[in-house]
Amino acid sequence: MHNIIEEAQFKVATYNTRRHFLRKCMSGLGALALGSLSGCDPWSSAKQGASSHTAETARSLLTHFPGKAKNVIFLHMAGAPSQLELFDYKPTLNQLDGKDCPTSLLEGKKFAFIKGVPQMLGTQAKFQQHGQSGAYVSDYLPHFSKMVDEVTFLKAVHTDEFNHAPAQLFMHTGGPRLGRPSMGSWVSYGLGSENQNLPGFVVLVSGSEPSAGKSIWGSGFLPTIHQGVQCRSEGDPVLYLSNPGDVDPFLRKRSIDIINEINEQEYIESKDPEILTRISQYELAFRMQTSVPEVMNINEEPQWIHDMYGTQPGKNAFANNCLLARRLVENGVRFVQLFDRRWDTHGAGPNNGVDGALKNACQEIDKPMSALLKDLKQRGLLDETLVVWGGEFGRTPMMEARSGANFKGRDHHGDAFTMWMAGGGVKKGFTHGETDEIGFSGISGRVHIHDLQATILHQLGVDHERLTYHFQGRDFRLTDVAGKVVKEIIA
Amino acid sequence: MEQTTSDLVLFFGRFHPLILHLPIGFLLIAFVLEILSRFKKFEAYKPAVGFVLLLGAFSAVVAAALGLMLAQGGGYGEELLSLHQWLGIAAAVTAIVAWLLNWQAAKQASPGLDKAYVSVLSVMVVVLMAAGHYGGSLTHGSDYLTQYMPNPLRAVAGLEPKIEKKAVVITDLPEAQVYHDIIYPILDARCVSCHNPDKKKGELMMHTVEALQEGGENGAIFVAGNTEESDMIKRVLLPEDHDDHMPPEGKSQLTDEQVELLSWWVAEGAPFDKKVAQVNVNDDIQKVLNTLVDPNANKTEVEILLASEVKAAEEQTLSQLQQEGVQVMPLAAEVNWLQVRIPLSKSGDSLVQTLQPVAEQLTWLDMGDTKTTDQALTAIPKFTKLTRLHLENTQVTDAGLQHLKDMPYLEYLNLYGTQVSDEGIQQLKGLKNLRKLYLWQTQATKEGVAQLQQALPQLEVNMGVEFEEEVLNTVQANLKEKQEQK
Numbered sequence: 001m002h003n004i005i006e007e008a009q010f011k012v013a014t015y016n017t018r019r020h021f022l023r024k025c026m027s028g029l030g031a032l033a034l035g036s037l038s039g040c041d042p043w044s045s046a047k048q049g050a051s052s053h054t055a056e057t058a059r060s061l062l063t064h065f066p067g068k069a070k071n072v073i074f075l076h077m078a079g080a081p082s083q084l085e086l087f088d089y090k091p092t093l094n095q096l097d098g099k100d101c102p103t104s105l106l107e108g109k110k111f112a113f114i115k116g117v118p119q120m121l122g123t124q125a126k127f128q129q130h131g132q133s134g135a136y137v138s139d140y141l142p143h144f145s146k147m148v149d150e151v152t153f154l155k156a157v158h159t160d161e162f163n164h165a166p167a168q169l170f171m172h173t174g175g176p177r178l179g180r181p182s183m184g185s186w187v188s189y190g191l192g193s194e195n196q197n198l199p200g201f202v203v204l205v206s207g208s209e210p211s212a213g214k215s216i217w218g219s220g221f222l223p224t225i226h227q228g229v230q231c232r233s234e235g236d237p238v239l240y241l242s243n244p245g246d247v248d249p250f251l252r253k254r255s256i257d258i259i260n261e262i263n264e265q266e267y268i269e270s271k272d273p274e275i276l277t278r279i280s281q282y283e284l285a286f287r288m289q290t291s292v293p294e295v296m297n298i299n300e301e302p303q304w305i306h307d308m309y310g311t312q313p314g315k316n317a318f319a320n321n322c323l324l325a326r327r328l329v330e331n332g333v334r335f336v337q338l339f340d341r342r343w344d345t346h347g348a349g350p351n352n353g354v355d356g357a358l359k360n361a362c363q364e365i366d367k368p369m370s371a372l373l374k375d376l377k378q379r380g381l382l383d384e385t386l387v388v389w390g391g392e393f394g395r396t397p398m399m400e401a402r403s404g405a406n407f408k409g410r411d412h413h414g415d416a417f418t419m420w421m422a423g424g425g426v427k428k429g430f431t432h433g434e435t436d437e438i439g440f441s442g443i444s445g446r447v448h449i450h451d452l453q454a455t456i457l458h459q460l461g462v463d464h465e466r467l468t469y470h471f472q473g474r475d476f477r478l479t480d481v482a483g484k485v486v487k488e489i490i491a
Numbered sequence: 492m493e494q495t496t497s498d499l500v501l502f503f504g505r506f507h508p509l510i511l512h513l514p515i516g517f518l519l520i521a522f523v524l525e526i527l528s529r530f531k532k533f534e535a536y537k538p539a540v541g542f543v544l545l546l547g548a549f550s551a552v553v554a555a556a557l558g559l560m561l562a563q564g565g566g567y568g569e570e571l572l573s574l575h576q577w578l579g580i581a582a583a584v585t586a587i588v589a590w591l592l593n594w595q596a597a598k599q600a601s602p603g604l605d606k607a608y609v610s611v612l613s614v615m616v617v618v619l620m621a622a623g624h625y626g627g628s629l630t631h632g633s634d635y636l637t638q639y640m641p642n643p644l645r646a647v648a649g650l651e652p653k654i655e656k657k658a659v660v661i662t663d664l665p666e667a668q669v670y671h672d673i674i675y676p677i678l679d680a681r682c683v684s685c686h687n688p689d690k691k692k693g694e695l696m697m698h699t700v701e702a703l704q705e706g707g708e709n710g711a712i713f714v715a716g717n718t719e720e721s722d723m724i725k726r727v728l729l730p731e732d733h734d735d736h737m738p739p740e741g742k743s744q745l746t747d748e749q750v751e752l753l754s755w756w757v758a759e760g761a762p763f764d765k766k767v768a769q770v771n772v773n774d775d776i777q778k779v780l781n782t783l784v785d786p787n788a789n790k791t792e793v794e795i796l797l798a799s800e801v802k803a804a805e806e807q808t809l810s811q812l813q814q815e816g817v818q819v820m821p822l823a824a825e826v827n828w829l830q831v832r833i834p835l836s837k838s839g840d841s842l843v844q845t846l847q848p849v850a851e852q853l854t855w856l857d858m859g860d861t862k863t864t865d866q867a868l869t870a871i872p873k874f875t876k877l878t879r880l881h882l883e884n885t886q887v888t889d890a891g892l893q894h895l896k897d898m899p900y901l902e903y904l905n906l907y908g909t910q911v912s913d914e915g916i917q918q919l920k921g922l923k924n925l926r927k928l929y930l931w932q933t934q935a936t937k938e939g940v941a942q943l944q945q946a947l948p949q950l951e952v953n954m955g956v957e958f959e960e961e962v963l964n965t966v967q968a969n970l971k972e973k974q975e976q977k
Contacts, residue, residue, distance in 0.1 A: 062824035066797065308956065378931040378955040380883060380905040461823055487747065 061192040067461020068425025068491075069386040070194070071329045072187065073336045075322075075369060078168065078210035079343030080391035081361070082354045082410050083418035084439050088155060089127040089136035092437040093397050097122030101398045105440060112162055112412040113346065113402050120438065121399035124355040124408060133429030140362040143370035149429040150373055150382070151422045152489045156433030156442025159393050159414040159449045164344070167392035167414065168212035170449055172337075173220065174478045181220035181469070183453060184335035186478045187460060188226040189219075190467045194332030197291035199284070202333050203228040204321035206364075207341035217337060221471040225277055228337060233320040237296035241289055249289070256282045295331050298323050309371040319368035326375050329385050340365060343391055347409015348402045354395065355408045373422055386424025386459050388452075393417055397438045416442040419452070424459045427491045450483035458485045496563040504561030508630070511554040515623055517547030518586055522616050525609075541593045548586035555583045558626075565708070567629050568689040575629055578622035585615035633689045661783045665768035670700070673767075673783065674756045677749045678703075681738055700763050715761040718754050727753065748779045792924055793878050793902045801852055801876075803827040808848045817842050822855070828876075830855035839863035839885070843870045850874050857881040859905060865891030877901055883929065884908035889915025896921050907931040907955075913939025920946040931955030 084090060101118050125138035130145040135153060137145035161167035166176035173180035181189070184201035193200030203217045210216060217228030231237040243252050260279050267275040298306075298320060299313050306312075310319045318340045325336045342361045347353035351360075369389065376382040394417020395410035402409070416435045422428075433445030447455075454464040457478065464483050468475040521543040527533040528540060558579055562572060592608035627635065637645065642652045661667045678697050684690075686697040686707075695707025706712045713721040726737040727750050738744060745753070756762075759770040772780065781788035787795050804827065812819045818832040829852040833839045839858035846853055853874045858867060859881035868891040871877065877898055883905045892915040895901065902924050906916075912934035919925060925947055930940065931954055940952045 062821060064824055066822040066826060066828075374956045378929070378953055379907060380881075380903075380927075380929040380953070383903070383927065 061190070063191065063461030064463040064466055065461050067459060068384070069423070069459040069461075070384040071332075071334055071336070071381075071386070072184075072424070072456060072460065073325045073329060073338070073372070073385060073387045074183070075338045075365075075387065075389045076168075076171070076210070076340070077343045077365070077389070077391045078207070078339050078341040079164065079345075080167075080393050080395060080412060080417070081343045082345060082358060082395035083155075083416075084123050084395060084397060084410070085125045085354045085358055086138055086140055086362070087136065087153060087418040087420075088416075088435055088439045089138075090123065090397070090435075090437060090439045093120060093439060094122035096120040096438065109415075110162055111396065113400055114396065114398060114411045118396075118398035118401065118411075120397060121354075121408065121410060124353075124358070131429060133431070135429070135431060140359050141366045143366045147370050147373050147422075150377070151420045151429070152426045153431040154390075154419045154421070154433055154445075154447050154452070154486070154489070155431060156416050156435055156444065156446045157390065157394075157419045157449070157452065158416055158442060158446055162393065162412045162414045164210075164392060164412075165212040167412075168210055168216050171390075171392050171452075172212075172216040173218075174450060174453060174480050178215050179220055180476070181222040181226065181478070182217050182228060182337075183456065183478060184217060184228050184337050185219040185222050185226040186457070186467060187335045187462075189222050189469070190457075190462050191334055191460065193334055195291075197284070197287040198295065198328070198331055198333050199229040199288075200334040201226065201228045201337070202328050202335070203230045203337045203339070204233065204324055205230065205339045205341075206233075206316055206318040206321050207339075210339045210341055216339075221476070222469055223277060225281065228335075231292065231296055231324070232316070233296070233324060234314055234316050237292050238288065241285060241292065243289070252289075253286060256286050291331075295327050296324060298327070305375070308367075308375065310367045318364050322368035322372040323375075326372060326379075326381070329376070329381060330379070345395070345409055346400050346402060346411065347407035348400070349407060353408035354410055376423060382423035384424065386426065386456060387422045388419065388456060389421070390419030391417065397440050413440075416440065416446075419447075421489065425491055426459065426489050430489060432486065432489050445488065447486050448482065450479040451486050453479050454483035455486045455489070459490075500560045501564050503557055504559075504564060507554060507557040507561040510550060510557055511623075511626065514547050514551035514554050514582070514586065515619060517543055517550060518582070518615060518619055521547055521589075522612055525612060541590065541597060544586065544590040544593055548583065548590045551579075551583035551586045555579045565694060566690070566692045568687070568691055571625060571629055571633065571689050575622060575625035578618055578625060582615060582619045582622045585611055585618055589615050628689060630690075632684055632687070664780055664784050665766065667767050667783075669756060669759070669765050669767055669770060670763045673752060673780075677745070677752065681743060681745055681749070685738075713757050713761055716758065718757045721757050724750075724754050724757055748782065751776065751779050791902075791926075793900050796876065796900055797822070797828055797854065797878065801827045804829060804849045804852045812845060812849070815842065815845050817845060819849070827852055828854045830857070832857040833861050833863065835860050837861055839867035843867045846870070847873065851876065853877060854900075855879040858885060859883040861885060863887065868892070868894040871895060872897060875899060878924075879903040881905045882909060887911065889918075892916065892918045895919065898922060900924050903927045905929040906933060907953075909933055911935060913942070916940070916943050919943060922947065925950055928952045 084093065097120055099120050101120055103117060106117070123138070125140050127136045127138050128145070129135065130137050131147075131149040133149050135148040135151070137148060159167055159170055161170050161176050169178065169180075170176045172182045172184075174183075182201075184203070188200035191200070201217070214230070217230070219225075219227035229238060232239070236242055243249065247255075260282055263275050263279050263282075266272075267279075298311060301311075301323065305323070309323045311317070311323050312320070318338070321338050321340075325338060328336050342364065343358075345352060345354045345358045345361075351357045373382065373387060376385055376387070393412055393414040396413040398411065400409045400411040401407075416439060433447060434443055435441060436443050457464045457467060464477060464479045464485075468477045470476075521540055524533075524536045524540045524543060528536040558576065562576065589608065589611045592604060592611055596604045596608055624636075637648070637650060640648070640650070645652055661672055667673060682697045685692040686695045686702075688696060688698070691707075693707040693709070695712065696702035696705070703712070709722060712723040718724045723737075726735055727745055729736040731740050731744065755772075755776045759765075762770060767780065778789050790798070809819055812831075816834060816837055818834060819829055822828045822830055829849055831846060831849075831853055833842050839861055840863060843856075843858070843863075846856075847870075850873050854876050856871075856874065856877060856879070860883065863882065863885040865887050868887060871880070871894050875898070878900045880895070880898075880901060880903065884907070886909070887906070888910040889912055892911060895904070896918045901922050904919070904922075904925060904927070907929040908931070910933070911930070913936055916928070916930070916935055916939060919928070920943060926949060928943075928950060930952060935954065937954070940954065944950055944952065
């Protein structure tokens with residue numbers, strides 16, 4: 001018996017040759033670094049020098065119906081900003097400031113940190129109505145408050161998760177656990193890229209990496225070419241893309257050609273479709289060598305643009321990423337995902353509350369995100385670009401007081417929080433949904449995360465129920481088995 | 492006296508539809524075997540008849556018992572139910588009798604016994620068929636079988652000729668009857684199939700005004716003038732997967748507009764005899780009502796155009812265009828309208844000429860950021876179905892814009908970063924469908940734009956950030972003034 005097992009193991013070992021081993025290594029690493037989409041380029045037959053294999057791997061990339069938006073820029077405030085200090089104005093909550101929370105509100109609720117009976121915490125910001133729509137925005141966001149007439153507010157978004165990593169996964173993959181493809185990957189899988197020289201799904205991170213890690217822009221069970229490609233705003237935009245020291249572009253091109261020739265031979269032998277993916281990834285990576293640094297170089301922007309966004313070239317900053325997002329969209333990248341991690345305002349210590357710390361965080365995003373909207377608009381891009389802003393959940397109307405001290409912090413809260421959208425065929429100067437008098441629960445127009453995802457896909461011309469991928473015996477989709485398009489906000 | 496039925500009874504009752512097909516099958520096959528066995532060739536079947544009859548009689552009794560339990564739950568029209576019930580019981584009884592006779596006949600054959608046996612068996616089949624038919628009527632509605640019956644056959648069956656159920660088209664909206672012309676057609680299409688005299692789900696019928704007013708087992712289904720207290724409105728507004736949602740999950744649902752109309756009708760006091768002109772109609776409802784007169788009432792001309800059919804461009808033409816370097820694809824799957832993009836490295840001047848064969852389908856054209864000049868625009872007038880045109884960051888000038896002046900459907904025009912000026916944009920005055928115009932980084936001025944907007948009041952013009960700031964500041968100042976006045 002023992003001998004049989006040993007023999008089987010030996011057979012497996014001899015079957016896995018050096019080539020198999022190398023290939024396995026490469027498809028993981030390579031996909032991370034390159035994440036090409038050229039195999040899915042809707043314009044593929046029109047482009048110059050395209051490999052014939054590209055056409056072979058190309059699928060029909062037509063939307064289910066004509067979409068209002070072509071691109072999405074998703075601004076994710078990782079850590080979850082407080083809606084009660086930014087958009088959801090609750091005068092009643094201010095009157096209750098410092099009073100004990102009624103226990104009826106706490107029954108059956110789960111909180112990440114709140115224990116016992118917390119005290120209510122009035123808003124720390126000053127609110128005012130803005131624009132023709134008269135939307136309330138606090139003094140934390142002076143620039144953005146001028147943009148309210150471009151925006152649809154979703155005041156009663158709710159999620160199933162109350163901790164950062166699962167809630168972030170839920171927001172971007174439709175499920176709280178690892179393993180599902182992210183929204184950008186679904187979009188790339190469904191629509192492909194508009195630019196043969198750039199990936200269809202680009203990720204830009206400021207602050208530190210979101211707590212759910214790189215999985216939230218992973219391609220899950222979709223082909224790896226749909227994975228989000230993280231570009232950095234300092235140093236090399238994409239790691240391992242530039243040529244090694246002594247290798248000139250000619251040599252690089254030659255070696256890629258030769259590798260592809262070998263791959264082609266291997267494909268003829270084995271007919272493994274993943275080989276075609278590899279070939280097109282090599283080709284895209286080579287094309288990206290010039291196109292990516294070009295797009296990612298914000299130095300060529302005029303000074304007044306830098307002033308408008310508040311960018312500082314070479315820094316890792318949300319402002320730079322906003323400007324990059326515009327440049328990427330301008331160049332046909334379908335889905336640009338920004339993460340900015342500085343929003344977890346528990347008040348667990350000094351400079352961690354919804355007063356000073358949140359206000360400082362707002363200063364980092366206020367000008368750039370407002371500039372992004374304006375800049376997209378004057379170029380005519382806002383009509384076809386859907387901008388989405390929000391955290392993975394909201395914050396409680398109660399003070400968390402984890403450390404006992406009075407640091408004015410709020411706990412995680414998934415039952416009701418505010419997100420906004422702009423452009424891409426959603427209404428302008430519109431508010432959908434309403435929370436109760438203290439902003440604890442949504443009382444009308446509630447929007448679940450799956451509804452949000454369904455709506456984003458809908459604006460791109462995709463029916464969330466029909467964008468599926470067969471895996472492990474069943475069809476999967478971004479919105480799991482739920483989700484309803486929020487028709488009320490569509491212009 | 493309130494009579495409650497135990498859950499267990501209802502639980503077993505629900506197995507009635509599962510079991511009832513057994514006696515139908517068994518008893519029919521018994522009948523067929525009996526007939527066949529009378530021919531010499533099939534004599535061997537004779538002994539099987541008794542056994543199959545026994546199975547049929549037994550399952551018929553079980554089915555009848557379960558059926559009685561199911562009926563306890565209510566929700567069925569009494570007349571039809573009682574007919575089905577007695578026929579079902581009769582089928583079970585005749586099956587038992589037939590089996591007994593068959594058993595006797597096997598023991599001692601006599602012509603009299605055989606005659607009785609055959610007649611009971613025949614009656615049994617007829618009764619069984621009838622029971623089955625009325626059972627089907629209970630479940631699917633009494634016109635289920637005949638709904639799609641061709642007219643000649645209907646004449647034979649003594650039924651009235653089929654009347655095509657057309658969506659009621661209202662021609663004179665103010666004179667239209669709110670209930671009869673607007674509300675009842677909705678109820679008829681979505682509610683009445685389960686709430687009628689044959690199938691009174693929840694003891695509710697909705698086929699007549701009286702029945703609707705009477706309500707169901709939970710009482711009245713609407714409170715005139717109060718949507719929040721009206722069960723009917725509450726239920727249609729519940730999430731579709733909620734147990735109390737109507738129509739039930741999986742059935743055809745009401746559209747948002749239909750829900751709006753129902754709510755409006757209840758809010759206006761649920762009148763049965765008023766005309767539209769006699770009730771309050773707000774702007775939202777007016778919009779919905781307009782679609783009853785003209786389904787396209789709330790759509791723009793461009794929307795109507797793109798929703799209309801156009802014949803597909805030939806595959807060969809498309810691939811030829813691709814080869815020449817034009818990027819062309821449909822707006823969406825199963826849509827023949829085409830979007831075209833001139834690659835960034837090329838000029839539209841020569842490529843635009845190659846688009847002639849798809850002039851009929853071409854509706855979005857993107858030449859933005861290319862080396863396109865006025866020359867390309869000379870070809871544009873042939874693309875009469877063009878709705879979106881991107882010319883940003885090209886070399887087009889005022890001279891080129893004259894070619895755009897008669898585009899009937901042009902809705903979106905992006906000219907930012909071009910040399911156009913006030914003089915040029917005045918040529919766009921005739922574009923009645925133009926809604927968005929981008930003029931940032933051009934020579935156009937506020938005055939020129941104002942002049943254009945006078946001719947095209949619905950036109951939205953974007954002149955860039957600086958201009959926007961100015962507008963915003965005035966809006967903000969106005970708002971402040973208003974607030975201070977309060």
